[in-house]
Amino acid sequence: MYDFALVFSLHHAHRRTLAMALTREQIAGIAALARLNLTPAEIPVYQESLSKILDFVGALQRARTEGVTPMSHPLPGLSQRLRPDVVTEQDRHEEHQRNAPQVAAGLYLVPKVIE
């Protein structure tokens, strides 16, 4: 039913007009949600590539998925293990905070949040 020719033809179809092209505003909106600052030069680059990617993954719309249970994990039937509620870790916060950009008195520092 599906073959690689389909995927490859989708690939080559990108040279035609895209069925779905993201706007500058949409890219800016996605970047804001993802907390990513983009330079003005980056926006058209991602506009083009994300539009191509969404068009490419659009092949999924052609799959017959009625009645199929979504799969979130490769080993079904595994349940989350519980462990006894006991302390197993030592306090190593000084060692951990050595990687922090800015620390004072054991606290992580960020720009002022409340005036």
Add this chain to the structure above:
Amino acid sequence: MSELHKRTLTELAAGLRARKFSSVEVVRAFLGRIESRQGTLNAFVSVTSGQALAEAAGADRALASGGGGALTGVPIAHKDLFCTRGVRTSCGSRMLDNFVSPYDATVVARLKAAGAISLGKTNMDEFAMGSSNENSYYGPVRNPWNVQLVPGGSSGGSAAAVAARLVPGATGTDTGGSIRQPAALCGITGIKPTYGRVSRFGMVAFASSLDQGGVLTVSAADAALMLREMAGFDPNDSTSVEAPVPDYVAALDAPLAGLKVGLLKEFFDKGLEAGNERRIREALQVFEKLGAQLREVSLPNLPLSVPTYYVVAPAEASSNLARFDGVRYGYRCKEPRDLLDLYQRSRGEGFGAEVKRRIMTGTYVLSAGYYDAYYLRAQKVRQLITDDFRRAFAEVDVLMGPMTPTAAFAIGAKTDDPIAMYLNDIYTIGANLAGVPAMSVPCGFVAGLPVGLQIVGPHFGEARLLNVAHRYQLETDWHTRVPQGYA
């Protein structure tokens, strides 16, 4: 002792135990090769010579007193996304360029406990996102078979280092092919175990339902030895499987008579280059001679694995990479105006182009109004693909097919076209989506470049895969070939 680098990991382990040579000699020999080839190949991000030599001296003392584990004194290297206590763990990213891990990943701790000595951290695509190693903050890795070509990715540094005999074995991770594809393009052996077989604790997360650690080595026997020491249940990883680890080494020699091999029909298509197909067909003839029964098997949903992956993996990545906030560790931008500016510029400046592309793709497919159309649908197709594998393994013991559509390609050839780059993973991704083990085995050359045969097994079928690969390697010598100038 100038020939120590020609010995396999298995031979080195045995020779060290028999005290034919010392660990200090072995470690010095490989460190010397790293030093002289790093400028050309760029396979390493960090080389920990001092620590390695000190550990080698300790290994020699242990061996002298009759102690030591299965890998005592044997040098290895870790892909730079395994956390190593006191050693930078960069993940190939500017974001973690200054990150010194406060703990060891379980894989690192287990190999250390078995006596292995890490010579350093290998280069990789940033956050393991890439198929060519061109996405590293530390620059591309070069393929030792031809330095104008990519080594594959994302474990390209590990693959190039083993192929060039800078180290006899290295760890890697495989989310969508990142062990097997570079192993194929560099002419070495690589195995991605079953999801849950090797602990993910201390492995920097990319896509948590797909990520799996494994090994890149010269031979299947070496992979069996290294994997046996790495694998097994870890209470620190909630998806780690509580099942005993078979002795992969002891299982290597079983005969293949009657082995039922399924040929992945969908992989022998027009995307596969003719030269590569010839090498795969020749390898299949070797298995027939060994008594295997070959038959074609169809996994009809498999061609949808690339689009499925490029929804599922970016979605999980966008969640996982939300932890990089410029506050607790990692890169922070200069003079942030406020907290939002700190987040946005630290992430905008700290992540490279492909990582940002995947975070945004993932953010989009998870966002309100698009979740059902993309993410939920991809999870359903993932189930269809997994069902295809389950049905196939009811009929056959292992599946075989090509690892990559072509041999290694030129550095820069696909960097402008993300879809062309993603299609490198066309034969690798299915195993990740289904969580089944898979490996790449060298099976010949096309125009002087190595080609890999892919062998896929059912869940927890690593012992059989390694056995099948080992029997093939007893009949062939492709895995022993070394690139010119590296013998």
